[in-house]
Amino acid sequence: MSQEQSLPTTSYAILGLLTFGQELSGYELKQWADSTLRFYWTAPAMSQIYTELNRLAQRRLVLSREVGGGPSRTTTRYRVSAKGARELRRWLADSDPGFPLLKHPIALRLLLGHLLDPGQVRAMLEAYDAALADQRRDLRAVLDGIDNNPAFEFPAHVARWGLSYYDSETDAVRRVLKALPETAPAQSKRSSSADPTR
């Protein structure tokens, strides 16, 4: 029991992805992690997926079997064991989730906006706005693939939560951009003085 308690959260996260009723290969698990965990926990590398699967298999929390993919290769497919499901339920029930950890490099730099010229602040916020749109598009595609599928009721809740987070961030960025009155006039002055039609 104390051995199980020492598993890092990411091990439980990956074990959890095997509880949706499907036997998955390491490659498929990586895809599932990229569609779920990436947005609010971690984006595990392929090598980390295999490290975690080996650890989970050693503790008999996952079971594996070789599935023939033709004469030339086989694929190892993983499923959660009864012991693994029990251990996951125990962890979910007993562990204190704690408060989310946020390391927000844009907010940190905005705090020091008095050291930047307004154009630098604006460029930073506009780049973040664009990055948010990319993330939102990716997560929207994930939700479109699972919405209305009862097996993925909870992943769909989390995906909708994530979309609302990106929307809130986008709104916040744009409110700050609007509240930087000294930036736009400076830019339009610069561009109008360089305007060849004037």
Next chain:
Amino acid sequence: MSQEQSLPTTSYAILGLLTFGQELSGYELKQWADSTLRFYWTAPAMSQIYTELNRLAQRRLVLSREVGGGPSRTTTRYRVSAKGARELRRWLADSDPGFPLLKHPIALRLLLGHLLDPGQVRAMLEAYDAALADQRRDLRAVLDGIDNNPAFEFPAHVARWGLSYYDSETDAVRRVLKALPETAPAQSKRSSSADPTR
């Protein structure tokens, strides 16, 4: 120059707190960090503040002087040097901020909500809702202390951004709570079957 580039982001963050025109003691810097960095970067311990100040002083990015507090004790007060301000501006201009890092243990557990009974999901979300209210109250008090002070224009932007983040999280949690229709009936069924007045 390459020595400066190896500073961790938290060093720049603490150096940045010394650019608002005030000479601060380590204790005051800790209070400033708790009013700013804590909400979106890190909550540095008092010992880490002193570690960072020593490192910054060694590189002459901060200057310090002893201020007498009476015959029995003196306080060391720190201010940013011209070199420190230059180095901070260089870092702000040159470093790629990257995308925020979010480790959200509530979202992770909600993903696995099919393994929990509805009452457990509800209890977890309600506890997070309460924790968000506490954080929001703390940050609101910070904003009330700096709002309309031109020296803290950018910290006020960041604080308002943080409040909108907590509001968005609270809305998202409550939407999920409302979308858990099996929870409330199951609880009322249980309580009504145990209801001695029936």
